[in-house]
Amino acid sequence: MDRLKGKVAVVTGAGLGLGRATALRMAEEGAAVAVLDMLEAEGAAVAQEIEAAGGRARSWRCDVSNETQVAKVIGEAAAHFGRIDVLVNNAGVSGANKPTHEITEAEWDFVQAINVKGVFFCTKHAIPHLKAAGGGAIVNLSSIYGLVGAPDVPPYHASKGAVRLMTKTDALLYAADKIRVNSIHPGFIWTPMVEHHLEALGDLDEGRKATDALHPLGHIGEPDDIAWGAVYLASDEAKFVTGAELVIDGGYTAR
Secondary structure (H helix, E strand, O other): OOOOOOOEEEEEOOOOHHHHHHHHHHHHOOOEEEEEEOOHHHHHHHHHHHHHOOOOEEEEEOOOOOHHHHHHHHHHHHHHHOOOOEEEEOOOOOOOOOOHHHOOHHHHHHHHHHHOHHHHHHHHHHHHHHHHOOOEEEEEEOOHHHOOOOOOOHHHHHHHHHHHHHHHHHHHHOHHHOEEEEEEEEOOEOOHHHHHHHHHHOOHHHHHHHHHHOOOOOOOEOHHHHHHHHHHHHOHHHOOOOOOEEEEOOOHHHO
8 A cells, every 4th residue: 555655646647547547546556546538527637536535636637749838737636735746647548549641630630639739848847856855757658559560540559669669768857866667568558548449430339349359368458457567667766767658558568
């Protein structure tokens, strides 16, 4: 229960899915949590759930693609909780699912603005607070598709490849400041994003069975599978881990 005791964590996209699970598990392990999401009601509900369980949390509406808003919210979170020790860059979108030659510039830019610039903006404005705290941890949510390719969703795959390399660059840039930066690479996890993706392809039940079969363990993952990985990377248990890729994918990329 005390793996993150005394730490303050900022989690983006924390209203649903992986972000929600990460915020809840980090609070369970003793962290105070700044819940950031565009979805105000969902973010507020997560913060309320944490507080009802005896934890500390507050929610903010935050569009991670807007640097002014990111700087303001991260500054407010640091002022509210007194420090920032952990940043989880989770907010993301999947975007248009069609071949590269059919994707518009606007469709491409929409995904990069959130999945890539969002990570950049949040990292940029969290770093001074992490330095002031004497170090800390950044956990970036990439994907198995930041490691391997697939014939679909080109903007998403490009964005997650970028996050993987941004992680390694920042791990090297800030190691001397005792700031560790690592990426998590989930396989398919049962979240609203994956559910909507499968619905768009046709029969949801058949889509889930087919997606289950992609993983050697025989099923897709649950949000907590990723959340516990984020807890580990944020904790002092991972004090010698930086620039690493934590793959949590049911064996998908082991082939």
